[in-house]
Amino acid sequence: MSMTRLGEGQDFHVFANLYRELYPEDVLTLHNGISADQDVTAVIDQLAARNQNPMLVCEQVSGLQVPLVTNVFASRTRLARLFDVLPHQLHDAFQACANAPVAPRVVSHGPITDEVVEGDAVDVALLPMIKHFESDRAPYITNAVIVAEDPVTGVANMSYHRSMRHARNALATSLHSRGHLWRMLQTARERGDVLRVAMVVGAHPLFMLAAAARLPFCADERAVAGGLLGAPLDIVRTPRYGIGVPAAAEFVLEGSIDPAAYAEEGPFGEFTGYSSDRSTNNVLRIDTLMRRRDAWLVDVVGGPYAEHLTLARLPREAEMSEKLKARFPSVTALHYPNSGTHFHCYVALNPTRDGEARQVMLALLGWDPYLKTVIAVDSDIDLQQDEQVLWAMATHFQPHQDVFMVDGLPGSPLDPSSSVHGTTSRMGIDATRGAGFEGIRARIDPQAIARAGDILRQAGVRP
Numbered sequence: 061m062s063m064t065r066l067g068e069g070q071d072f073h074v075f076a077n078l079y080r081e082l083y084p085e086d087v088l089t090l091h092n093g094i095s096a097d098q099d100v101t102a103v104i105d106q107l108a109a110r111n112q113n114p115m116l117v118c119e120q121v122s123g124l125q126v127p128l129v130t131n132v133f134a135s136r137t138r139l140a141r142l143f144d145v146l147p148h149q150l151h152d153a154f155q156a157c158a159n160a161p162v163a164p165r166v167v168s169h170g171p172i173t174d175e176v177v178e179g180d181a182v183d184v185a186l187l188p189m190i191k192h193f194e195s196d197r198a199p200y201i202t203n204a205v206i207v208a209e210d211p212v213t214g215v216a217n218m219s220y221h222r223s224m225r226h227a228r229n230a231l232a233t234s235l236h237s238r239g240h241l242w243r244m245l246q247t248a249r250e251r252g253d254v255l256r257v258a259m260v261v262g263a264h265p266l267f268m269l270a271a272a273a274r275l276p277f278c279a280d281e282r283a284v285a286g287g288l289l290g291a292p293l294d295i296v297r298t299p300r301y302g303i304g305v306p307a308a309a310e311f312v313l314e315g316s317i318d319p320a321a322y323a324e325e326g327p328f329g330e331f332t333g334y335s336s337d338r339s340t341n342n343v344l345r346i347d348t349l350m351r352r353r354d355a356w357l358v359d360v361v362g363g364p365y366a367e368h369l370t371l372a373r374l375p376r377e378a379e380m381s382e383k384l385k386a387r388f389p390s391v392t393a394l395h396y397p398n399s400g401t402h403f404h405c406y407v408a409l410n411p412t413r414d415g416e417a418r419q420v421m422l423a424l425l426g427w428d429p430y431l432k433t434v435i436a437v438d439s440d441i442d443l444q445q446d447e448q449v450l451w452a453m454a455t456h457f458q459p460h461q462d463v464f465m466v467d468g469l470p471g472s473p474l475d476p477s478s479s480v481h482g483t484t485s486r487m488g489i490d491a492t493r494g495a496g497f498e499g500i501r502a503r504i505d506p507q508a509i510a511r512a513g514d515i516l517r518q519a520g521v522r523p
Contacts, residue, residue, distance in 0.1 A: 164286060
């Protein structure tokens with residue numbers, strides 16, 4: 061796949077500066093100083109209320125010695141530009157690259173080796189953090205990608221884990237997803253050992269997307285990053301444990317997680333819109349702090365905002381879209397709306413037989429452990445528009461025959477409505493027209509629409 065200049069290279073600075081050059085209207089730069097206590101999130105909140113989601117550059121944040129960049133992933137149009145496609149082609153573009161992994165390439169040095177602090181000189185205060193919500197226990201790193209390598213195979217796992225200051229040389233973090241990193245930590249516990257890790261804070265957006273990918277246990281997200289980048293990810297080895305991290309990263313912390321060490325962590329404003337103190341309360345002891353000389357803090361807006369949701373969700377959407385379309389050719393589109401955080405999904409299809417929409421929804425509810433509700437609609441419904449999906453429900457859906465529920469399934473540990481055991485029920489709603497539906501949609505002739513556009517322009521109404 062041909063990539064634009066945005067998708068070339070591996071340096072976040074190069075990406076950000078080029079994006080500002082190519083799309084200045086999609087970048088908001090704040091030159092005056094703002095507070096590190098919630099101001100960044102507040103600005104994003106007010107922009108979202110205006111239906112605006114620009115990449116935000118904050119040149120001066122109190123207490124930080126570096127610029128801050130955030131909201132990069134809030135726009136699907138912005139992400140599509142990385143792949144040189146239109147937004148509706150983003151799923152296919154992501155999967156095409158992710159399905160062609162490229163193994164990482166070890167290099168001797170890079171920007172991340174500019175400054176290296178080790179041992180007793182390590183101080184977490186050297187790592188910039190901000191507070192995102194009033195209810196947060198402390199300032200948090202929201203863009204913390206933990207890299208752990210299998211000691212036998214060398215295959216790495218990458219995953220995101222919220223992290224806050226705990227001590228001069230330690231962070232409190234949560235592995236509440238209980239995914240592959242949790243599994244590796246339990247293996248270390250069985251060996252009577254600690255889990256050696258590196259935490260990457262800030263890197264190229266395609267690396268960050270790769271870190272959110274869902275892969276089998278034996279697969280390496282760094283190779284997916286190479287597939288997305290279209291070239292091997294350049295990695296350097298950390299000084300003490302030799303873990304491969306991006307050579308052009310902003311900050312890297314090298315250390316270990318002791319399975320027997322615990323610390324208070326949370327609450328933190330999560331994607332549900334609630335502050336969550338559900339945590340595994342792990343401690344990451346830091347032995348080395350690496351940073352580039354001109355580092356930026358690449359923040360991810362937490363909570364239920366578009367950036368947090370899209371970064372976590374796009375790789376999952378792309379995977380589900382690929383699976384569904386391969387198994388059910390009638391499926392035309394898939395979308396996880398921001399209004400449903402990670403728990404709702406819309407799927408559009410051209411049903412060819414009775415029960416097909418239900419079968420598609422069952423597949424989705426079985427494949428994705430986060431989903432609680434799936435709504436199936438016909439292919440003429442724009443899934444990006446909540447009001448169109450709700451209209452389809454209002455006019456095509458009969459509750460006594462078009463809904464089904466399944467109970468007692470494992471769900472997200474951050475779902476505040478789940479049981480104390482973390483189980484949830486799931487629901488499918490068939491809002492397709494179905495066989496025998498009678499109705500003709502009220503439409504306006506395209507020529508009349510064109511004339512109306514001319515009339516409004518002549519009246520001085522801006523588009």
